[in-house]
Structure formats: structure tokens, C-alpha cells
Amino acid sequence: MAKPAAQNQVHLPADFEQVFAVAEPIGGWLTVEQAFLLYRQARAVDRPGAVIVEIGSHQGRSTVVLALAAPDSTVIAVDPFVDGAMFGGLGTKEKFEANLQRAKVTDRVELVQAKSTDRRQAWERPFELLYIDGKHDYWTVTDDLKWATHLPEGGSVLIHDAFSSIGVTLGLLRWVLPGTQLRYVGRAGSLAHFEKRRPSLADRARFIRQLPWWVRNVAIKVLLRLRLYPLARLAGHHDKADPY
Numbered sequence: 603m604a605k606p607a608a609q610n611q612v613h614l615p616a617d618f619e620q621v622f623a624v625a626e627p628i629g630g631w632l633t634v635e636q637a638f639l640l641y642r643q644a645r646a647v648d649r650p651g652a653v654i655v656e657i658g659s660h661q662g663r664s665t666v667v668l669a670l671a672a673p674d675s676t677v678i679a680v681d682p683f684v685d686g687a688m689f690g691g692l693g694t695k696e697k698f699e700a701n702l703q704r705a706k707v708t709d710r711v712e713l714v715q716a717k718s719t720d721r722r723q724a725w726e727r728p729f730e731l732l733y734i735d736g737k738h739d740y741w742t743v744t745d746d747l748k749w750a751t752h753l754p755e756g757g758s759v760l761i762h763d764a765f766s767s768i769g770v771t772l773g774l775l776r777w778v779l780p781g782t783q784l785r786y787v788g789r790a791g792s793l794a795h796f797e798k799r800r801p802s803l804a805d806r807a808r809f810i811r812q813l814p815w816w817v818r819n820v821a822i823k824v825l826l827r828l829r830l831y832p833l834a835r836l837a838g839h840h841d842k843a844d845p846y
């Protein structure tokens with residue numbers, strides 16, 4: 603049964619627990635609190651014909667959460683299935699397809715096997731919810747943020763690793779913080795929630811107040827790379843995996 607982390611007790615409804623029970627065995631980095639945020643936002647937009655775009659699907663952990671949370675919607679999963687030790691290439695695509703089949707959502711997920719940056723300019727199809735978790739460098743994030751132009755006013759953008767990756771956060775600091783399109787709503791760990799609406803000063807200030815936590819997470823990642831686990835524990839991180 604899915605359990606929230608002790609420091610962040612959230613009430614998890616039974617229907618979400620059923621969804622997370624299907625997604626939990628799938629490899630990936632999405633935590634239970636983050637899955638719950640995705641689930642709530644997908645639920646909120648679900649209606650016949652609704653479309654959710656996910657950039658970066660890996661083995662389908664988040665794809666399955668989105669598809670099960672929004673049974674009347676279509677999820678478009680954009681992922682080139684990049685090769686390498688981290689993401690696994692075509693073997694990952696096979697796992698993605700098998701995981702979707704096991705979750706019985708194959709018929710509601712459309713795979714776009716391509717880089718988000720290669721598809722963005724010609725994209726015309728509107729959608730109701732955007733989840734960004736693809737390549738985490740500054741330039742790709744800068745481009746991925748432009749997918750939000752296809753959202754309706756008030757639509758949500760969820761961005762993974764928004765406060766645990768240098769590239770993602772720099773992209774947000776450069777384009778979102780001084781921008782007029784996206785207002786910061788909140789976060790589940792490092793999964794940030796923005797809304798397509800003009801931000802107020804208070805919204806910008808709330809975003810800025812998360813930055814010390816981002817600095818702490820980057821410092822922890824450095825300590826983990828240096829195998830300085832006791833120092834990471836002193837900073838409150840009791841895991842050998844990165845903070846998400």
C-alpha cells in the first residue's frame with residue numbers, strides 16, 4: 603500500500619492508492635507525493651477528448667499514473683528513448699510498452715518517439731495538462747517551457763526536478779520567474795506545479811523562497827557523488843539516491 607513520507611503526511615484517497623499500486627513497481631524517480639500531485643491534476647482535466655502531454659516517459663511510471671487518473675483522456679508520451687546507462691534506450695521502450703499493457707492503458711496513450719525539441723515547433727494539437735520530465739539541461743528546458751503555449755488559460759504545467767537539477771532550475775529562473783505566463787502554485791518535493799496565469803509578486807516571492815531548498819539538494823547531490831554519506835545525513839538526507 604502506498605505510504606506518504608513521514609515528514610509530509612498527506613491523506614491519500616483509496617482510488618489513488620489503487621493507481622499507485624499499479625505504478626509503484628515501474629522503474630523511475632517519481633515519489634508517491636509527486637504521483638499524487640500528477641494524479642490530482644490529471645483528474646481535474648479529465649473529460650472525453652481531453653489531452654495530456656508528457657515529455658519524458660522512461661518506463662512509464664508517470665505515464666501510467668496520468669492515464670489511470672484520467673480514464674476519459676488521451677496521454678501523449680513524448681520520448682526518444684535515449685541510449686545510455688541512465689535511460690536504457692530501446693530496452694526501455696520495450697519496458698514502457700509492457701508496463702502500459704499491464705496497466706491496461708495502451709489504447710489511451712499515444713507514443714511520440716522523438717525529442718520534444720524536434721516536435722515542438724510544428725505542434726498544433728491543444729492539450730489540457732503538461733508534464734515536463736525530459737532532458738534536464740537548460741536549453742531543452744527552455745524549449746520545453748514553450749509547449750505551454752498550447753494550454754488554455756489556467757492550465758497546469760508540472761515540472762519534475764525543478765528544485766534538484768541545475769539545468770531545470772536555471773531555465774525556470776531565466777524564463778519563468780521574470781516572465782508573465784506561468785505562476786508558481788506549489789510543489790511536491792522537486793515536482794513544481796505552475797499555472798498558466800500572470801504571476802503576482804507574491805507568486806514570484808513564493809518561488810524564490812524555494813531556492814535555498816534547491817541549493818541544499820544540489821549540495822546533497824555533490825556529497826553523494828563524493829560518497830560523503832555522513833555529511834548528507836547531517837543535512838537530513840538519509841538515502842544513497844538523489845533527492846527528488
Ligand SMILES: C[S@@+](CC[C@H](N)C(=O)[O-])C[C@H]1O[C@@H](n2cnc3c(N)ncnc32)[C@H](O)[C@@H]1O
Binds near residue numbers: 657660663
Ligand atoms: C527522468 S526520465 C522520465 C521519467 C518518467 N517521467 C517517470 O516518472 O517515470 C527522462 C526521460 O526523458 C527522455 N528524454 C531525454 N531527452 C529527451 C528529449 N529531448 N525529449 C523528450 N524526452 C527526452 C529520456 O529518454 C528518459 O526516458
